[in-house]
Amino acid sequence: MSSKVLSTSANISSAESVENVILSARNISKSFPGPVIALDRVSLDLYAGEILALLGENGSGKSTFVKILYGIYTPDHGEILMKTGRILERVTINSPADAMSKGILMVSQVPQLISKLTVAENMALTLTSLRIHGVKSLTSIKKILKIISEESEKIGIKIDPNEKVYNLTYTQKQLVEILRAMIVNAKILLLDEALTYLPLLERRKLYQALLKLKEQGGSIVIITHKISEAMEISNRIAVLRAGKIVGVVNTWETTIDQVRVMMFGEERSKQISYVKVQTINPRGEPRIIIRNLHVEDDYGREIVRGVNLTIHAGEVVGIAGISGNGQRELLESIVGLRKIKSGDIYVDNVNVKRSGVKNIRELGVSFIPDRLLEHGISPEESIVENIAACTVRNGINIPWGLIEEISRELINSYQIIAPSTKTPVKYLSGGNILKTIVAREIENAKKALIACNPTRTLDEVSAIYVRRRIREKAVNENLAVLIASEDLDEVLMVSDIIYVMNTGRLYGPLTPEAPCEDIEKLMVM
Amino acid sequence: MVIETTIILRLTAAFTTMYLVALGHSIFEKSGILNLAIDGVFFLSTGVTTAVVVPLTWLLTARGLSLVLSTTLAALTAGLATAIIGIFMAWTLTKLPISHGAVGLSLMFLGYGLGIIAGYEVRLRVGSIRPYTYPDSLGIYLAILAITVLIGLLTYFFIFKTALGTAIRACGENPHVALALGASVLKTRLIAGLLGFFIMGVGASFFVLLWQKYWDIKTYLLGYGWLAFTIALAAGRHPIVLIPLAFMFGGLVEFSITLQARLGLQADLAKMLPFIAALILMIIYGSTKLRRIFEPPGSLGKVFYKEERTI
Ligand SMILES: Nc1ncnc2c1ncn2[C@@H]1O[C@H](COP(=O)(O)OP(=O)(O)OP(=O)(O)O)[C@@H](O)[C@H]1O
Ligand SMILES: [Mg+2]
Numbered sequence: 041m042s043s044k045v046l047s048t049s050a051n052i053s054s055a056e057s058v059e060n061v062i063l064s065a066r067n068i069s070k071s072f073p074g075p076v077i078a079l080d081r082v083s084l085d086l087y088a089g090e091i092l093a094l095l096g097e098n099g100s101g102k103s104t105f106v107k108i109l110y111g112i113y114t115p116d117h118g119e120i121l122m123k124t125g126r127i128l129e130r131v132t133i134n135s136p137a138d139a140m141s142k143g144i145l146m147v148s149q150v151p152q153l154i155s156k157l158t159v160a161e162n163m164a165l166t167l168t169s170l171r172i173h174g175v176k177s178l179t180s181i182k183k184i185l186k187i188i189s190e191e192s193e194k195i196g197i198k199i200d201p202n203e204k205v206y207n208l209t210y211t212q213k214q215l216v217e218i219l220r221a222m223i224v225n226a227k228i229l230l231l232d233e234a235l236t237y238l239p240l241l242e243r244r245k246l247y248q249a250l251l252k253l254k255e256q257g258g259s260i261v262i263i264t265h266k267i268s269e270a271m272e273i274s275n276r277i278a279v280l281r282a283g284k285i286v287g288v289v290n291t292w293e294t295t296i297d298q299v300r301v302m303m304f305g306e307e308r309s310k311q312i313s314y315v316k317v318q319t320i321n322p323r324g325e326p327r328i329i330i331r332n333l334h335v336e337d338d339y340g341r342e343i344v345r346g347v348n349l350t351i352h353a354g355e356v357v358g359i360a361g362i363s364g365n366g367q368r369e370l371l372e373s374i375v376g377l378r379k380i381k382s383g384d385i386y387v388d389n390v391n392v393k394r395s396g397v398k399n400i401r402e403l404g405v406s407f408i409p410d411r412l413l414e415h416g417i418s419p420e421e422s423i424v425e426n427i428a429a430c431t432v433r434n435g436i437n438i439p440w441g442l443i444e445e446i447s448r449e450l451i452n453s454y455q456i457i458a459p460s461t462k463t464p465v466k467y468l469s470g471g472n473i474l475k476t477i478v479a480r481e482i483e484n485a486k487k488a489l490i491a492c493n494p495t496r497t498l499d500e501v502s503a504i505y506v507r508r509r510i511r512e513k514a515v516n517e518n519l520a521v522l523i524a525s526e527d528l529d530e531v532l533m534v535s536d537i538i539y540v541m542n543t544g545r546l547y548g549p550l551t552p553e554a555p556c557e558d559i560e561k562l563m564v565m
Numbered sequence: 566m567v568i569e570t571t572i573i574l575r576l577t578a579a580f581t582t583m584y585l586v587a588l589g590h591s592i593f594e595k596s597g598i599l600n601l602a603i604d605g606v607f608f609l610s611t612g613v614t615t616a617v618v619v620p621l622t623w624l625l626t627a628r629g630l631s632l633v634l635s636t637t638l639a640a641l642t643a644g645l646a647t648a649i650i651g652i653f654m655a656w657t658l659t660k661l662p663i664s665h666g667a668v669g670l671s672l673m674f675l676g677y678g679l680g681i682i683a684g685y686e687v688r689l690r691v692g693s694i695r696p697y698t699y700p701d702s703l704g705i706y707l708a709i710l711a712i713t714v715l716i717g718l719l720t721y722f723f724i725f726k727t728a729l730g731t732a733i734r735a736c737g738e739n740p741h742v743a744l745a746l747g748a749s750v751l752k753t754r755l756i757a758g759l760l761g762f763f764i765m766g767v768g769a770s771f772f773v774l775l776w777q778k779y780w781d782i783k784t785y786l787l788g789y790g791w792l793a794f795t796i797a798l799a800a801g802r803h804p805i806v807l808i809p810l811a812f813m814f815g816g817l818v819e820f821s822i823t824l825q826a827r828l829g830l831q832a833d834l835a836k837m838l839p840f841i842a843a844l845i846l847m848i849i850y851g852s853t854k855l856r857r858i859f860e861p862p863g864s865l866g867k868v869f870y871k872e873e874r875t876i
Contacts, residue, residue, distance in 0.1 A: 136745050136747055181726050
């Protein structure tokens with residue numbers, strides 16, 4: 041992976057000096073109905089001028105912790121101290137407005153913006169609550185628009201403040217969030233997988249911005265499942281496991297393997313391996329054939345520009361590439377979720393160009409959508425119901441007993457952390473929600489599996505299990521698999537054949553043995 | 566000539582009443598709280614108006630002050646009384662995870678009861694309350710009309726062009742995100758409750774003081790609160806769009822008897838006319854691009870619980 045994202049420089053000073061603490065969380069506990077103990081007496085200090093990576097497997101309590109610091113959750117026990125002048129003082133953070141007034145700001149994986157409002161209108165809420173630039177309740181949006189224009193100019197983030205949020209791309213929305221942090225002048229920035237979904241280029245730009253914040257004495261908490269990236273950009277690493285802090289180490293004093301042991305324990309961390317899952321599979325008959333496919337994105341721009349591709353039974357085809365190059369739209373059109381402008385798609389020699397999702401699913405095609413938290417689930421329904429949603433479609437009598445059993449099996453094998461099978465999925469941690477759907481789609485695939493970034497918010501052990509299952513299914517059950525992923529390691533690990541998608545076109549085929557540099561070149565050319 | 570003036574007066578009164586009630590209701594619902602209390606609140610306001618306007622008129626006219634002053638003060642008092650309900654509703658439904666429907670309907674019945682208690686005795690004593698209402702003067706009616714339209718324009722500006730109005734819309738769309746952006750959902754909704762219910766209460770008092778010049782405990786059976794509810798719905802809770810619709814619906818109610826005679830309709834059918842019109846309008850919006858503009862707030866009626874996982 042990109043080892044040159046940035047160098048951590050010599051700024052590793054602060055490790056033990058209490059002098060530098062700007063926030064201290066002490067004995068924080070939080071439980072949820074279930075009962076789930078999300079945090080168990082967590083104590084953690086943040087230092088001025090550091091980037092702290094907060095790591096841990098799915099469901100270990102990372103999001104809960106930062107949500108407490110941002111005032112969304114109230115802890116059951118414990119206290120938070122912050123530096124005022126030279127001493128640490130106890131503070132109460134009852135709301136995000138409180139948190140922001142103390143210089144704390146959180147950005148999460150799903151942009152927290154109101155789609156129907158414009159960028160400036162969204163910002164208006166923050167500006168009023170902090171009285172930034174003298175903005176008050178009755179200040180006109182026009183004036184706020186002007187303030188945002190000027191500020192974004194100054195900061196160097198190009199966003200039209202008059203644009204409705206629903207017209208923005210994901211990246212633009214996250215940039216609005218970052219812009220908000222800058223305008224608020226945040227001292228403590230909490231990034232809960234906020235950068236995970238951004239294309240590499242944007243991520244690198246943001247790292248530069250983070251470095252600047254750090255140099256100015258700010259403190260950044262980064263939550264990520266990409267441990268290698270955490271190693272590169274952080275000064276310290278704190279690891280949570282089942283709601284407890286298992287260790288805090290200086291990044292320069294540790295290794296990836298040690299961090300993994302902290303995260304998963306000796307036993308499970310041994311399962312982590314990035315070598316290709318070796319399975320030999322005879323290529324079967326062509327299962328999915330795509331001919332000269334053209335597809336438009338949500339704004340009517342042509343984003344898939346003449347794709348030809350054949351996926352055989354028993355074979356995993358991987359599409360590498362930076363997200364936003366048409367992968368999502370290509371995959372959506374294959375499963376009938378997006379209108380095809382021209383071209384043809386055949387599944388087992390049936391032209392499914394106009395078949396619609398339901399019929400394509402009935403042909404035995406499974407689908408793992410991108411950014412599933414936003415559109416792939418029924419959050420109010422339980423795990424069982426979410427699994428049933430596709431297991432048994434036909435017939436009026438849903439065999440709940442059977443599905444219950446299947447659900448329990450999936451929870452076991454995919455290690456989904458949940459109080460029970462009846463828990464509404466919205467109560468699961470982000471990664472565990474994804475696991476539920478991924479498990480359902482993989483295990484139910486009869487003929488083909490189409491997956492877009494299937495492991496992006498999974499912890500390493502889960503991600504590796506998912507990749508292994510995908511290969512096993514392809515080989516043992518003669519499944520045709522198409523997987524698009526931003527994570528090149530993932531593509532290399534699971535694929536028999538690799539293509540690179542760039543500005544709507546496919547380049548390839550390449551073999552997984554092809555030099556990495558060649559593939560990366562195709563990605564950024 | 567005389568007949569024409571009467572028509573103008575009645576139409577103005579019908580419009581003013583329906584518009585203000587629908588406007589206040591819209592402000593409140595923009596903040597995300599489903600207002601099923603509306604009909605009870607409407608009646609409560611008319612009861613309070615009756616109770617207040619009579620003694621107040623005695624008191625003030627004895628000192629040589631005008632009837633217009635006492636009626637206006639009575640309208641404002643009714644507004645304040647209903648504002649208390651608005652604040653209560655906003656507080657309960659933001660602080661506690663209870664159903665909007667349950668609270669709204671309970672408050673509706675409470676409004677009916679309190680309205681009867683408030684107005685009954687006074688009504689018995691004076692018999693007719695016509696002498697305690699606004700005089701039939703074109704000047705006064707037009708002045709009230711002008712103020713009403715001005716309030717509508719100011720509300721439009723407030724909701725769509727100021728930071729606080731934006732916060733109200735944000736809380737209606739998604740209170741969790743509004744909170745994360747720094748808004749206080751409780752404060753915002755309390756303000757929407759106060760302002761919205763105040764305007765609603767003043768509007769409903771005009772039912773007694775300006776429009777019907779009549780009050781009886783059976784007034785609660787008329788369902789004019791629900792009519793305002795329907796108008797707000799058909800106008801997508803938009804202060805400006807509400808103007809023609811309140812005018813049209815007010816007119817439909819006011820002239821339903823005339824229409825009934827002209828078109829030879831049954832009385833019950835004539836009463837349904839406004840609601841049929843509302844349905845037609847909503848079908849038109851729903852099937853065209855207008856849908857986006859008239860969409861209800863995304864979180865309207867949803868229970869708000871701060872620590873709810875929102876993903
Ligand atoms: N609002 C809530 N209601 C109920 N349970 C919750 C809530 N928020 C979190 N939990 C539970 O608390 C535990 C910790 O969740 P959390 O979201 O903090 O995990 P995480 O470390 O962020 O995981 P991931 O990597 O998957 O995002 C999980 O078991 C989750 O189900
Ligand atoms: Mg999380």
